[in-house]
Amino acid sequence: MADYVSNYSGDQIDEAVGRALPGGALDTSKAPAGFGYGDQMEYVEVSDEAALEAKLDEMLNDMSVRISKQFILVVNSINNLNSLANLTFTSTYAGGYAQLTVYTWNNTQGEGQASNCTFLKQKRFGKWGKLEYVNPIMRLGVEYRTTERHLGKPVYVRAVDCGALPNATSKTLAFGESGVAETISFVGVTSYGVVLTGGSENEHGCSLMVRLNGITLKTQTNQTGFTAIVTVKYIKNTD
Amino acid sequence: MAYLLNYKMRFERNDGTEEEPNIVEYFQNASVFATNADYDKQMDFAKAEAYNGEVIVEEIADQEPEPAGDDVWAELDAAYQEGVNAAYDQ
Numbered sequence: 001m002a003d004y005v006s007n008y009s010g011d012q013i014d015e016a017v018g019r020a021l022p023g024g025a026l027d028t029s030k031a032p033a034g035f036g037y038g039d040q041m042e043y044v045e046v047s048d049e050a051a052l053e054a055k056l057d058e059m060l061n062d063m064s065v066r067i068s069k070q071f072i073l074v075v076n077s078i079n080n081l082n083s084l085a086n087l088t089f090t091s092t093y094a095g096g097y098a099q100l101t102v103y104t105w106n107n108t109q110g111e112g113q114a115s116n117c118t119f120l121k122q123k124r125f126g127k128w129g130k131l132e133y134v135n136p137i138m139r140l141g142v143e144y145r146t147t148e149r150h151l152g153k154p155v156y157v158r159a160v161d162c163g164a165l166p167n168a169t170s171k172t173l174a175f176g177e178s179g180v181a182e183t184i185s186f187v188g189v190t191s192y193g194v195v196l197t198g199g200s201e202n203e204h205g206c207s208l209m210v211r212l213n214g215i216t217l218k219t220q221t222n223q224t225g226f227t228a229i230v231t232v233k234y235i236k237n238t239d
Numbered sequence: 240m241a242y243l244l245n246y247k248m249r250f251e252r253n254d255g256t257e258e259e260p261n262i263v264e265y266f267q268n269a270s271v272f273a274t275n276a277d278y279d280k281q282m283d284f285a286k287a288e289a290y291n292g293e294v295i296v297e298e299i300a301d302q303e304p305e306p307a308g309d310d311v312w313a314e315l316d317a318a319y320q321e322g323v324n325a326a327y328d329q
Contacts, residue, residue, distance in 0.1 A: 080255070140252050141265045163248050163288050166271060169281055172322025174268040214323025224284060 007064070041071050044085070048077040052121075053128045056087060060098055060123075063089045079104055079117065079137070095126020120147060130154075140229070143176055150184050153235040160215060160230050165190065165206055165223035173215040173230075181237035186210040188217075188230040196228065242273045243297040243325040244281055246289035266290065270326040297325055 008016075046052045052075055059069060066089065073085035083104040091097035100121040118134040132154065136144035140161045148155040160175045188196030188208050196217075200207040204223045208230065209216045215230050248267045255261030269288065273281035285294045299321050 080261075139254065140250060141267060161248075161250050161267060163267070163269065164284070167277075167280060167284050169277065170272045170322060172270045172272075172319070172326050174270075174323060174326035209319060211319050212323065214319060214326065216319050216322055 037070060042069075043072045043074075045074040046076070048075065049131055056098065056100060056121075056123070056128070059087055060089050060096065063087075065089050065092050073102055078119075078131070081105065096123060097125075098123040138231070148233075150182075150233075150235050153181075153239045155184065155233050155235060157231065157233045160232065162188070162215060162217060162228045162230055165204060165226050165228055166217055166219050167222040167224050168220055170216055170218040173217075174213060175215060175232060176213045176234070179236045179238045180213040180234050183210045183212070183232060183234045186215075186230060186232045188228050191227045194226075196230070240275055241299050242278060242281075243299055243321060244271045244273055244285040245269070245295045245297055245325055245328075246285050246293060248288050249290040268326045270322045272322065299325075 044055055046055050052073075059071075063069060068086055068088040070084070070086050073083045074080060075083075081104050083102045085100060085102045088099045088101075089096070090099055100123075102119050102121075104117040104119075116135075117137055119131055120134065121131050122129045130145050132147045133144045134147050136146060136157055138144070138157070138159050140159050143156055143158045146155050146157055156176070158175055160173055162171070162173050165171070186208070190196065190204060190206070192203060194203045194206075196202060196204075196206055196208040198208055200218070200220070204219060204226060205221055206217055206219045206223060206228075209218075210230070210232055213234075215232065217228065217230075246269055248269055249264060250267060251262050251264050253260050254263045269285075271281050271285050282294065282296075286292045
């Protein structure tokens with residue numbers, strides 16, 4: 001029989017045994033210390049996504065595989081709000097796998113724009129992937145990568161303020177960066193509450209087309225008294 | 240002659256909360272199609288929307304083609320050909 005070499009300290013083994021033995025001599029009522037369960041959670045504040053990745057790697061270095069850690073997270077560049085974060089070290093395979101799940105809340109009174117938002121981040125093959133939103137905040141003009149997939153690719157969503165509808169002509173808005181491979185859905189809503197879905201059979205006589213990274217609105221009459229916001233979902237050829 | 244009137248729109252949004260506002264400005268490129276017949280009207284519109292009233296006029300060779308019957312997509316395709324690229328070239 002091969003020798004077994006444990007990677008755990010004596011205290012860790014004692015604690016694990018104690019929790020496994022009902023009524024054992026060791027403390028059986030506590031969750032593992034240091035991982036945010038049963039203890040005061042660590043407070044982590046980072047400036048941006050790159051700093052977040054560095055901090056997560058630092059945490060993973062102190063964690064064993066298949067261990068989860070819960071902590072309070074603030075990422076200044078994302079929403080600057082307190083969030084409940086869970087980091088799970090899922091596998092050591094091929095450089096390491098990990099999963100970060102973040103639930104944001106708002107400490108201030110009233111409904112903040114960025115509260116109740118959930119986003120994820122995965123480490124695969126030792127490399128952190130981009131942050132993905134379960135429910136994007138949908139601030140105007142901001143591109144959000146989502147957990148949604150289309151043809152296996154990540155779906156991005158953006159709400160574009162198109163300003164005023166045109167006066168008997170066409171108006172084109174450029175949205176997003178290059179690399180938009182395919183628009184998979186779009187919808188517009190005007191300040192008059194009219195939904196634009198493509199054709200011009202609506203109260204504004206306004207047609208809407210979205211191709212690659214351009215939005216085109218066209219009217220046959222003067223509709224400049226109304227504005228529109230168009231929400232677009234798309235995939236990229238860079239993914 | 241036909242024209243594309245290219246400009247940037249300036250918007251503001253609150254990236255903070257109602258209690259702790261964080262007002263951020265951002266810009267959106269836009270492009271309006273004009274012909275000789277409606278140039279002044281479209282220019283007035285573009286200047287009114289443009290940040291600091293700055294509009295860059297681009298002459299384009301062909302006029303916007305007439306819609307083929309009631310095929311709105313053919314009509315929009317033609318507008319797209321000129322508009323998207325022009326908006327991006329700003």
